[in-house]
Amino acid sequence: MRREPLLMIPGPTEVSTQALLAMAKPVVSHRDEDFSAFFKQLTEKAKQVFQTQNDLFILAASGTGGVEAAVANLTRKGDKVVVPVFGTFSDRVAEAVKRYGGEVIRIEIPLGEGPTASLIEKTLEKHPDTKVVYIVYNETSTGVTVRELPQIAKIAHKFDAVVVADAISILGGDELPVDPWEIDVCVTGAQKCLATPPGIALVSVSDRAWRLIEREGLSTFYFDLSRYKKFFDERGQTPFTPAIPLLFALDIALTEILEEGLENRIRRHRLCAQAIYSAVEAWGMTPFAKEPFRSNTVIAVKYPPNFDDAKFRGLLKRKYRIAVAGGIGITKGMVFRIGCMGNIGPQDVVLTIAAMEAVLYEIGYLKEVGKGLAAAVRKLASL
Amino acid sequence: MRREPLLMIPGPTEVSTQALLAMAKPVVSHRDEDFSAFFKQLTEKAKQVFQTQNDLFILAASGTGGVEAAVANLTRKGDKVVVPVFGTFSDRVAEAVKRYGGEVIRIEIPLGEGPTASLIEKTLEKHPDTKVVYIVYNETSTGVTVRELPQIAKIAHKFDAVVVADAISILGGDELPVDPWEIDVCVTGAQKCLATPPGIALVSVSDRAWRLIEREGLSTFYFDLSRYKKFFDERGQTPFTPAIPLLFALDIALTEILEEGLENRIRRHRLCAQAIYSAVEAWGMTPFAKEPFRSNTVIAVKYPPNFDDAKFRGLLKRKYRIAVAGGIGITKGMVFRIGCMGNIGPQDVVLTIAAMEAVLYEIGYLKEVGKGLAAAVRKLASL
Numbered sequence: 019m020r021r022e023p024l025l026m027i028p029g030p031t032e033v034s035t036q037a038l039l040a041m042a043k044p045v046v047s048h049r050d051e052d053f054s055a056f057f058k059q060l061t062e063k064a065k066q067v068f069q070t071q072n073d074l075f076i077l078a079a080s081g082t083g084g085v086e087a088a089v090a091n092l093t094r095k096g097d098k099v100v101v102p103v104f105g106t107f108s109d110r111v112a113e114a115v116k117r118y119g120g121e122v123i124r125i126e127i128p129l130g131e132g133p134t135a136s137l138i139e140k141t142l143e144k145h146p147d148t149k150v151v152y153i154v155y156n157e158t159s160t161g162v163t164v165r166e167l168p169q170i171a172k173i174a175h176k177f178d179a180v181v182v183a184d185a186i187s188i189l190g191g192d193e194l195p196v197d198p199w200e201i202d203v204c205v206t207g208a209q210k211c212l213a214t215p216p217g218i219a220l221v222s223v224s225d226r227a228w229r230l231i232e233r234e235g236l237s238t239f240y241f242d243l244s245r246y247k248k249f250f251d252e253r254g255q256t257p258f259t260p261a262i263p264l265l266f267a268l269d270i271a272l273t274e275i276l277e278e279g280l281e282n283r284i285r286r287h288r289l290c291a292q293a294i295y296s297a298v299e300a301w302g303m304t305p306f307a308k309e310p311f312r313s314n315t316v317i318a319v320k321y322p323p324n325f326d327d328a329k330f331r332g333l334l335k336r337k338y339r340i341a342v343a344g345g346i347g348i349t350k351g352m353v354f355r356i357g358c359m360g361n362i363g364p365q366d367v368v369l370t371i372a373a374m375e376a377v378l379y380e381i382g383y384l385k386e387v388g389k390g391l392a393a394a395v396r397k398l399a400s401l
Numbered sequence: 402m403r404r405e406p407l408l409m410i411p412g413p414t415e416v417s418t419q420a421l422l423a424m425a426k427p428v429v430s431h432r433d434e435d436f437s438a439f440f441k442q443l444t445e446k447a448k449q450v451f452q453t454q455n456d457l458f459i460l461a462a463s464g465t466g467g468v469e470a471a472v473a474n475l476t477r478k479g480d481k482v483v484v485p486v487f488g489t490f491s492d493r494v495a496e497a498v499k500r501y502g503g504e505v506i507r508i509e510i511p512l513g514e515g516p517t518a519s520l521i522e523k524t525l526e527k528h529p530d531t532k533v534v535y536i537v538y539n540e541t542s543t544g545v546t547v548r549e550l551p552q553i554a555k556i557a558h559k560f561d562a563v564v565v566a567d568a569i570s571i572l573g574g575d576e577l578p579v580d581p582w583e584i585d586v587c588v589t590g591a592q593k594c595l596a597t598p599p600g601i602a603l604v605s606v607s608d609r610a611w612r613l614i615e616r617e618g619l620s621t622f623y624f625d626l627s628r629y630k631k632f633f634d635e636r637g638q639t640p641f642t643p644a645i646p647l648l649f650a651l652d653i654a655l656t657e658i659l660e661e662g663l664e665n666r667i668r669r670h671r672l673c674a675q676a677i678y679s680a681v682e683a684w685g686m687t688p689f690a691k692e693p694f695r696s697n698t699v700i701a702v703k704y705p706p707n708f709d710d711a712k713f714r715g716l717l718k719r720k721y722r723i724a725v726a727g728g729i730g731i732t733k734g735m736v737f738r739i740g741c742m743g744n745i746g747p748q749d750v751v752l753t754i755a756a757m758e759a760v761l762y763e764i765g766y767l768k769e770v771g772k773g774l775a776a777a778v779r780k781l782a783s784l
Contacts (some may be wrong), residue, residue: 022426022427030430031466038428045416046408078461078466082623085622119620217644219646237502238500239465239468239472239500240463251754259412259599262413262465358651
């Protein structure tokens with residue numbers, strides 16, 4: 019059996035054959051005017067998916083590199099920065115801000131929940147001199163989505179703070195209209211809901227954010243966004259060599275996204291996620307995230323008592339060729355996580371549910387097979 | 402005519418069809434044990450090409466990202482850092498060190514030359530408390546190779562300083578045995594002599610370098626090499642999602658390098674470069690780099706007086722589909738540059754020389770055609 023496992027993990031995700039093949043095109047010069055034309059239309063396409071008219075940069079880096087770019091450009095020594103921490107990735111943001119000299123105002127949030135607008139408002143009332151509010155819009159480690167992100171942005175702006183959304187595991191899979199929601203810096207990675215192979219990060223930057231970025235004291239050179247802006251505006255290029263084959267793949271993936279339509283795409287993600295949540299509950303299991311924070315792109319499920327995760331996920335991968343993730347960082351050993359991202363559709367959902375039921379039966383957790391699939395199928399009926 | 406231009410630029414370079422097609426493979430999970438096995442053997446292969454037993458990391462970043470990783474990890478506020486500046490890329494290193502708080506001891510070197518061991522020795526005698534000496538082994542902007550790199554490393558070590566070699570545009574194309582030459586940190590990018598598409602950087606780290614890296618006060622999170630080491634040693638993985646398709650391509654490219662043999666490969670680069678230099682001189686033009694600094698991977702040529710670069714390079718690209726580079730940064734408007742990197746062989750050299758002669762004839766610079774080709778062919782006869 020030579021089949022690569024179906025990626026039902028929270029990234030990297032399944033990439034279309036068209037996007038994969040695009041990478042096999044000959045490499046071109048990134049200082050060529052043909053490249054500039056390609057890169058400008060690629061950036062425009064990405065802006066459509068971000069729903070923004072802000073600047074947008076495509077970096078040769080993984081998603082965390084995109085977060086580093088945001089942090090390094092926005093933070094100066096002693097800046098007050100609010101970071102609600104509710105999982106591994108928000109904790110990483112807090113750590114990165116600290117390393118760049120920011121004074122982190124951590125808001126500790128119970129696991130399985132996310133920050134609310136009122137919580138951010140209270141924090142900003144105590145710290146009205148806050149420069150930046152970082153929101154991990156989708157906490158990949160816990161399967162939590164911050165449902166009040168647009169309200170949080172409005173509150174932050176009332177206090178004249180810049181809002182950064184780490185949208186790595188969600189942009190392209192759930193609502194995130196960057197301009198209407200007033201997100202100043204939005205970061206994503208290619209390898210999640212954009213269904214592009216890993217290795218590039220996308221970062222949008224508003225005028226309000228530029229005011230913080232353009233202060234003295236920038237330490238990064240590689241992620242210097244002002245330099246990216248200069249090169250893009252003057253030549254439609256990047257200051258350093260871009261990851262060209264990944265841009266070819268991204269171009270195809272963005273075209274596929276726009277052809278499907280953002281609204282359809284978000285609806286597909288939501289219904290596929292609901293189908294998975296329904297199956298999980300039919301099996302007598304409990305999602306890790308509490309309502310209303312349940313993510314439509316990462317479904318985290320609490321391990322039942324005495325549950326052998328290695329056996330469960332191992333069998334699922336070896337016998338049925340389906341990869342799902344365990345916990346990460348703070349949720350390690352507490353959950354398994356199903357990615358519902360990018361190109362995942364009804365076929366992948368029924369396959370995953372069917373195979374999971376088979377494995378849950380084989381390891382003795384389920385006494386009968388079919389209930390999860392029935393629950394999932396009822397949800398998928400409306401797609 | 403739909404042919405992509407032949408890349409005779411200093412990167413990105415021509416990638417073999419096998420390496421391009423490797424990127425079209427389905428994406429896999431970077432947290433899978435199969436991936437760890439792949440990534441460990443890939444790293445071992447890269448170490449063979451580096452000729453090192455030091456740690457070696459593969460980052461999702463372009464070459465400048467690799468330099469940033471070196472600078473960010475090695476520099477702490479107030480550290481004395483020696484940087485000989487002899488072109489755009491060494492100037493960039495100086496700028497990056499400054500941004501990370503280092504006190505840069507700049508050594509200004511005449512354009513077309515590179516630092517010598519005695520110059521570094523004199524500088525270190527004046528600044529014996531220097532922590533790091535950065536050498537851009539091959540200055541891509543001027544076509545200069547630092548021929549005394551191994552002697553420089555020995556001198557730096559006498560003063561207990563760490564030596565970093567920015568080998569982005571040379572590793573895999575000219576001598577650079579990292580361990581015998583005692584290079585503490587060696588940085589390269591995939592898209593030059595390694596003949597891999599752009600988007601990944603490779604960085605080796607010696608024990609001596611680790612002692613500087615492991616001090617307090619690291620500011621980067623994304624490029625935190627200690628974190629890379631921990632993930633590699635414990636699981637054969639990267640801390641953040643790697644650029645998976647580019648690793649597939651690198652794997653093929655490294656295999657092709659080892660099959661050719663490093664010695665043969667270096668000889669091929671040297672003879673192809675000599676062929677190009679000979680043709681250039683037969684045309685009555687002058688290489689920008691002085692002897693003995695002439696690079697075997699980037700041939701920079703002074704513009705003859707009243708020479709229309711745009712017409713020359715434009716015609717070469719449009720009519721003959723061959724891309725060569727102009728100057729960059731400090732050499733902008735002063736030179737054109739031919740990349741002689743990676744997979745470039747006799748076929749590419751005779752084609753480039755023949756087409757250049759045709760264009761030089763067409764624009765009226767040459768009165769007769771053939772002398773350059775004859776000179777090149779005489780050199781290629783010994784390959």
